[in-house]
Amino acid sequence: MWPLIFIVIFIILMSTYTIMKKTNTKQIELDDLNTLYQCTSCGKLHRKYQEELQSLIDLTYSTPSICPRCHQPADLYIGEYFDWMKTNPECPKLRKQDLRKFKKTVKKARQLEKELQNLDAFLHYYHPVNKNKNSSDRDGKLL
Known part of the structure; x- marks a missing residue:
């Protein structure tokens, strides 16, 4: 009997x-x-999840701690926190239920990026870059 109680x-x-x-x-x-x-340049606030989304959307945006608006360096905000910062429309704070939406969005963006890479590889396969640009076809037209 005691072993059963311990197991439970x-x-x-x-x-x-x-x-x-x-x-x-x-x-x-x-x-x-x-x-x-x-941001050290424009002074706007942003959150890390906005940087991650921006890096998925914009291929030129790859460096962390860069302002998504003006692409200038940004520092960690160490000032006083106010209540309006949680609901600021420019950088709302994620809630637990928003985390699931964020993860789905990131997953979809990565899937789209992978599909784009597959499409590029497919197009490159069917339309290879012509290395000899001076070659011509039977009609005398350049390819």
Whole structure:
């Protein structure tokens, strides 16, 4: 009887630990994505998740801590936090339910990027770049 009680208690403790670990992991990820930056040039605020989305949309935007608006360096915001910063339309703070939407958006953007690469490879396969530009076909026209 005692071994059964210990097994049940062990299972309850392990499941509680697993649930708490997942919750803490999501909260850490959410806090990381909500990191606030301030542009040194234009002074606008933005969050890390906006940088990640911008890097997926704009292929020239690859450096972290760059303002998504003016593409100038941005520093970590260390000033005083106000309530309006959580709901600022330019950089709203992600909530837990928004995290799922963000992940879906990132996944779709990566899928589209992969499809674009596949399409480029396909087009390159069927329309190879003509290395000999001076060659002509039977009619005498340049290719």
